[in-house]
Amino acid sequence: MNLLEARLARLALKGDQRAFAELVELYQDKLFHMAYRMLNNRQEAEDVVQETFLRVHKNLERYDESLKFSTWIYRIATNLCIDRLRKRKPTYSLDAESNDHEGLDGYSMIPSDNRTPESEMLLSETQRIIHEAIDSLAPKYKTVMMLRYIQELSLQEISDVLDMPVTTIKTRVHRGRDFLRKKLEHKL
Amino acid sequence: MECNVAIIGMHDYLDGDLPREEAQQLQAHLRSCPSCMARFEQLERTEALLYNALEHAPAIPAYDQAASAKLTERIMSQLPKEKITRQNRRGALRYLYKYPGLAVAALFVVVMLGSFISMWQQDSKLVISGEGEVLQQVVIEGKKVTIPEGVHVKGNLIVENGEADVRGEVEGNVTVIDGSLNLASTGYITGQQRTIDQALDWFWFKVTQSFSGLAS
Known part of the structure; x- marks a missing residue:
């Protein structure tokens, strides 16, 4: 798999548009899915996906083949998502961790702005509650949870994507999971 | 096993990261601790719900195959048509990019040559230098420097x-730059006589002179 992608990347670098189109096909929907879950907005998710591929195309010659192609592209996409989430939030000190919420910072206490006019077709109340709970996670936890549960990456892979130590990722998965447990425990 | 250790163990277990031996210890603890057991069940349920909600998420409204194809088209159309790669840069420029030292050396030579030429051309005036005693006894007429006959x-x-006309005796070196040296039959130079043009x-000469100047 990784060999195929590295080969496609090399062909695309030589100017082969079809090879690049194949890379788009391989990743576009995965990236869109994640970006949509992160941003909760279809238009923004599409923009992020487009921007991701533009950056990939522009930086193909700098692609380091020792890194998995998926790791590289997820890194670009998650950074773009995090940037957008940060810009949305008000600027007062939210990074101060509060004790009441077991290490989750102030971001998680602000209700996420529901920018989606096209309200999602959720089949059940259960699904709605789960998605609401996920949306209330702070960006740094949300990112980790998305990579873990949507892309089903291992902790090591997430650590590669975010370029952070595995121990940090582990802590975030644990805290994120526990935060969601508390949110969901009374409702379900 | 302490409850707080057990809680970490639960997460590690859900991450698929708990060694078999520790999993057995955790199991033993859960059997004897109802509150930890309750917590573990909640976590397990949360985990299952998350996978279910995210992995098998319902289709996002209005993002169907047609929308996906449209996005693909948008991405492909936005790509720059021709990639500007390193190979397209002009030859000489690329050379300089490759060897920055070369660029520095070339610039140095140009600057040095420039100042050297200007220095050389500037000096069209008559200049005489020498030890005090010598200068007192020479006779200067226009561009002609004469050491009169009988003078030592x-x-x-x-x-x-300028032109040097040696008629007397010089106990030392005589150097003429951009000019001529005329040694009369009565003249005598004990040191070296040189004409540089x-x-x-x-x-x-300038270099050796400045060095010997430094040395003395």
Whole structure:
């Protein structure tokens, strides 16, 4: 798999548009899915996906083949998502961790702005509650949870994507999971 | 096992990261601790719900195959048509990119050559240098420097852009730059006599002179 992608990347670098189109096909929907879950907005998710591929195309010659192609592209996409989430939030000190919420910072206490006019077709109340709970996670936890549960990456892979130590990722998965447990425990 | 250790163990277990031996210890603890057991069940349920909600998420409204194809089209159309790669850069420029040292050396040579040429051309005036005693006894007429007959001087004499006419005795070196040296039959030079009129000689002379100047 990784060999195929590295080969496609090399062909695309030589100017082969079809090879690049194949890379788009391989990743576009995965990236869109994640970006949509992160941003909760279809238009923004599409923009992020487009921007991701533009950056990939522009930086193909700098692609380091020792890194998995998926790791590289997820890194670009998650950074773009995090940037957008940060810009949305008000600027007062939210990074101060509060004790009441077991290490989750102030971001998680602000209700996420529901920018989606096209309200999602959720089949059940259960699904709605789960998605609401996920949306209330702070960006740094949300990112980790998305990579873990949507892309089903291992902790090591997430650590590669975010370029952070595995121990940090582990802590975030644990805290994120526990935060969601508390949110969901009374409702379900 | 303490409850807080057990809680970490639960997460590690859900991450698929708990060694078998520790999993057995955790199991033993859960059997004896109802509150931990309850917590573990909640976590397990949360985990299942998350996978279910995210992995098998319902289709996002209005993002169907047609929308996906449209996005693909948008991405492909936004790509720059021709990639500008390193190979497209012009040859000489690329050379300089590759060897920055070369660029520095080239610039150095250009600057040095420039100042050297201007220095050389500037000196069209008559310049005489030498030890005090020598200068007192020479006679200067226009561009002609004469050491009169019967005069005996001790020391070196340098004449630039002029004519040296030695009629007396010089106990030292006589150097003429960009000019001529005329030694009369009555004249006598005990040291070296040199005439320099080539740029390179002149340059070399300047260099050796400044070095010997430093040394003395």
